[in-house]
Amino acid sequence: xxxxxxxxxxxxxxxxxxxxxxxxxxxxxxxxxxxxxxxxxxxxxxxxxxxxxxxxxxxxxxxxxxxxxxxxxxxxxxxxxxxxxxxxxxxxxxxxxxxxxxxxxxxxxxxxxxxxxxxxxxxxxxxxxxxxxxxxxxxxxxxxxxxxxxxxxxxxx
Ligand SMILES: Cc1cc2nc3c(=O)[nH]c(=O)nc-3n(C[C@H](O)[C@H](O)[C@H](O)COP(=O)(O)O)c2cc1C
Numbered sequence: 420x421x422x423x424x425x426x427x428x429x430x431x432x433x434x435x436x437x438x439x440x441x442x443x444x445x446x447x448x449x450x451x452x453x454x455x456x457x458x459x460x461x462x463x464x465x466x467x468x469x470x471x472x473x474x475x476x477x478x479x480x481x482x483x484x485x486x487x488x489x490x491x492x493x494x495x496x497x498x499x500x501x502x503x504x505x506x507x508x509x510x511x512x513x514x515x516x517x518x519x520x521x522x523x524x525x526x527x528x529x530x531x532x533x534x535x536x537x538x539x540x541x542x543x544x545x546x547x548x549x550x551x552x553x554x555x556x557x558x559x560x561x562x563x564x565x566x567x568x569x570x571x572x573x574x575x576x
């Protein structure tokens with residue numbers, strides 16, 4: 420398993436779809452916060468999901484999640500998946516995206532790279548333990564973020 424990338428721009432500039440659930444029922448949302456690193460001797464990916472997201476339910480219900488990265492011209496689709504909820508639109512059958520199995524979860528045929536992650540850890544970010552200006556900016560009126568850390572068990576490229 421080998422990954423060559425600029426991890427600082429991978430999430431922030433490229434964005435990704437965070438997918439959870441399986442081919443029978445899944446949901447995806449755009450993420451631009453996240454990390455890749457090492458924990459407990461394992462390669463890991465970390466994502467931050469507000470408890471209000473529909474995707475949050477799928478993250479809690481399943482053992483796996485995936486992160487899909489797309490070519491630049493998918494930015495518009497990623498914009499939709501980052502502004503509309505799967506509660507309101509049919510993300511499972513969205514035009515231009517073809518879901519397919521990835522490990523025990525899903526990805527899309529159009530993705531150039533998918534990280535298949537097995538959940539290892541979840542914890543809610545505690546706003547009393549972060550700088551006040553960050554807590555005020557991000558959490559004064561919005562739901563908290565749950566941090567999920569997953570072991571990267573497969574990289575599909
Ligand atoms: C570029 C971009 C990045 C985003 N990153 C995150 C993120 O890291 N965590 C998060 O909770 N929401 C993030 N969002 C917001 C969700 O993608 C958005 O609320 C989405 O509609 C949730 O969909 P769902 O309700 O189907 O889960 C981002 C949105 C955009 C446009």
